[in-house]
Amino acid sequence: MKTDSPHILCVNPWIHDFAAFDFWAKPLGLLTLAAIMREKGITVSYIDCLDRFHPREPSQMKVLWDGRGPFRKTQIDLPQGLENTGKKFSRYGIKPQWFKEDLEQINKPDIIFVTSLMTYWASGVQETIEAVKEVYPDIPVVLGGIYASLCHDHAAKNTLADLVIKGPGEHQLKNIIQKFTGFELDAGNLPDVNIPDVEISGVSDVPGISNRVNDLDDLPFPALDLQNKIVYAPVLTSRGCPFSCEYCASSYLEPKLRRRSPENVFKEIEHWHYSHGVKNFAFYDDALLVNAGKYAFLLFEKIIASKMDLFFHTPNALHIREITRKAADLMFEAGFKTIRLGLETTDFSADRSHDVKVAENEFFNAIAHLKAAGFEEKQIGAYLLCGLPGQNLDDVEASVQVVKHAGIIPVLAYYTPIPHTPMWSDAVKQSKFNLLEHPVFTNNTLFPCVNSSRDLARISQLKNS
Known part of the structure; x- marks a missing residue:
């Protein structure tokens, strides 16, 4: 040995x-x-x-x-x-x-x-x-x-x-x-x-x-x-996600949702702030607000009580139905500056093609809570999926308009075909590239599952609208 x-x-x-x-x-x-x-x-x-x-x-x-x-x-x-x-x-x-x-x-x-x-x-x-x-x-x-x-x-x-x-x-x-x-x-x-x-x-x-x-x-x-x-610090309070979305590999990579204690996460934030002067923190969680009463709220309360001058960002998106008035108030007081919502689409019908994780009233209630807490329009963005296999761009355009009308920013999230996800087989069948040949063909910049030049032009217009 x-x-x-x-x-x-x-x-x-x-x-x-x-x-x-x-x-x-x-x-x-x-x-x-x-x-x-x-x-x-x-x-x-x-x-x-x-x-x-x-x-x-x-x-x-x-x-x-x-x-x-x-x-x-x-x-x-x-x-x-x-x-x-x-x-x-x-x-x-x-x-x-x-x-x-x-x-x-x-x-x-x-x-x-x-x-x-x-x-x-x-x-x-x-x-x-x-x-x-x-x-x-x-x-x-x-x-x-x-x-x-x-x-x-x-x-x-x-x-x-x-x-x-x-x-x-x-x-x-x-x-x-x-x-x-x-x-x-x-x-x-x-x-x-x-x-x-x-x-x-x-x-x-x-x-x-x-x-x-x-x-x-x-x-x-x-x-x-x-x-x-160190100009910012990533923070992961949990691993895994309770949802198994058709386009996402999170549940394959982390089959179980596991949590850190709020005390442990707070100590980490405190460590980077006081030892290295870090002010910006990005949460990497897929489920930051899930069961927030036992986890996120306790963390936010500790941050608020500490009076540290910090900025928090949520690039991985928050679950919309978890944004209650209390959640919005605590996030604002704690110093959240970048809010991203996992909306996907504003087609809230029960018979829509893909998973329904949020109802229409939950979406509008979440926005109302965030704005009442003090968040500005420029701080709140809603991810909208674009470029899915067989997707009708009329639905994307309608979603963009609904989000704009709600007074927040639509953020187009271009679809990337990912192995080991339920949507992978459809993507392989419908893609204009051989996705099995090399992963580079799954790059969302290529819009691998958008086969019409007209649709590609329309996506460009939606992005710039």
């Missing part, structure tokens, strides 16, 4: 896309693993290929008041099969030479962990691992994250990763580290997720983690301090 602590490098990969912007986007899973390993005595390094504040960045990157801002952008060749789209494709993030220099300047790692987010950013992950292997060809690379979980076979076949894992990584750490380094990680108090279809190929002979508990409060706060600069 190896007793010397290994050195593990964590890498957040480049993005390859037609457009990208830092909308409070951080690799929370990877940074949580980094914090766990650091807490267990392992040496951890971190390189963020999306770093807006890289030391070699010659110009100060723009930072909006809420912490968001643009990534460095470099045009690259269009993926095969998209050469005739007339679009421009880019690498977002630091220069490859900077990445190479960063890799060469750190002490040689024993394992390299690479995360992944959007499935259609697959080629960015591929390029990142190729760059890693050029500097450290003999060091094992472990790939995890959303793309790795949803497109496991594609990732295993098309990247140079030595191991591709599915699902949350914290309960797989012990096996991975022991397999590649021989180091015995003390895995006590790591949460047990009990998720089927989570596998580590080739390590079945390694003993699993003992003394596991199902308590997210036992996890350390993510290692945001490994960044060159």
Whole structure:
């Protein structure tokens, strides 16, 4: 058994896309693993290929008041099969030479962990691992994250990763580290997720983690301090979602809704504010307000009582029916500045094609509560799904008008076909691309399930209306 602590490098990969912007986007899973390993005595390094504040960045990157801002952008060749789209494709993030220099300047790692987010950013992950292997060809690379979980076979076949894992990584750490380094990680108090279809190929002979508990409060706060600069902090108060929407993979990635205590979440917010001066926080939850009386309200009350001057944002959308007058008042007093509602459509009929999660009166009541609490129109946006398989754009246009009439901002959410979702098979059948060939064809910028040029023009008009 190896007793010397290994050195593990964590890498957040480049993005390859037609457009990208830092909308409070951080690799929370990877940074949580980094914090766990650091807490267990392992040496951890971190390189963020999306770093807006890289030391070699010659110009100060723009930072909006809420912490968001643009990534460095470099045009690259269009993926095969998209050469005739007339679009421009880019690498977002630091220069490859900077990445190479960063890799060469750190002490040689024993394992390299690479995360992944959007499935259609697959080629960015591929390029990142190729760059890693050029500097450290003999060091094992472990790939995890959303793309790795949803497109496991594609990732295993098309990247140079030595191991591709599915699902949350914290309960797989012990096996991975022991397999590649021989180091015995003390895995006590790591949460047990009990998720089927989570596998580590080739390590079945390694003993699993003992003394596991199902308590997210036992996890350390993510290692945001490994960044060159912290301009906002992502916060996740829960994992999972009680809904199983046809277009969403949340219930596949996290089959159970698990919660952190309000006390634990408050301590995290307090930590980043007082230790690092962070004022902007983005909630990553899929179900922030669900069962709010036992969770969110207690957290908001603690924030209000603390009198910390903070700004909160909800990019992942709030469940509309949970926005009561009390919820709206507490959010306003706590310092919420960006409210996004998961509306999807204003077709509230019971016989509509897709799930009905909110009734018409609930939608208008929620808006009334938010405005009565003090929120302005520019702070409230409602996500409307656009580009679904077989979708009638008349319904989208009608929804846009209803939302505008309600006095808030319609935000078109372009549909991305995602494997392991109920809608995936319809998308595969109706798409103008072969979605099974490569994840890049699922990119919502391409509107893969909109086959009419007339409809594409109409979507453009709706976006700009």
